[in-house]
Amino acid sequence: IMKKVNLNKVTELINNQVSNSLKEVKASKTQKPKETKESKAKEETKAKLVKTTTKKASTKKEEVVKEVAKQQKPNIIEQVISNREVKYIYPDDVTDTLSRKKWRQQTRNELRKLEREMLRIQDHNSKEYKSAQNKYITFQKKVLKVDEAV
Known part of the structure; x- marks a missing residue:
């Protein structure tokens, strides 16, 4: 909650500084007084302050996002490999994922069937049943691994 409040305060300060600098720029454009070296230096420092504060707020968010992504990436990879x-x-001819999927479905x-x-x-004792059962078992052994047989 404190972070949100601090972030809100920072954004309000930034917005106020930006609006003040915009007002000054508009006023300077309408009046066009002679600019001195001191006024230019003040404007440049204000502009630098505004730029640095906006970068800090956005970079903190970006850094957090990058850190979280880095932390989650190895976990996801490990989970896929282990499961x-x-x-x-x-x-041998079935190599890519789509052909594997098609082959599994078939x-x-x-x-x-x-x-x-x-x-x-x-009649489970008939020759027809035993031949059908033999076909099923041989196809299953040909296609499935031993432990995974249904």
Whole structure:
């Protein structure tokens, strides 16, 4: 809360200084008195003060954002690496992510199809059921890793 109050005070001071300097510039343009070296020096110092104070306020925010981004970046990378487990055995020609996605979808569909064919047969002791079960298991071994078999 104190930081917000301090930030508000700083922004008010900056705004006041900017508006005062703008008023002075407008007044100087309308009156156009002869400028002395002292008045030029005063205006330059005021302009420098305004510029430095605005930079400090914006740079603090930028620094905080950069620090937070730096702190979060390694955590995100670590999380992705640690949680990623490959469930499928990909063929050699499947290399990029889109082709992998397409291949996974096709294999899941094929597994579901074989499972449906196997479960449609009600007699579990028949030759048809055993051949369907054999097809399902061989395809599963070919496509999935041993631990990940469903």
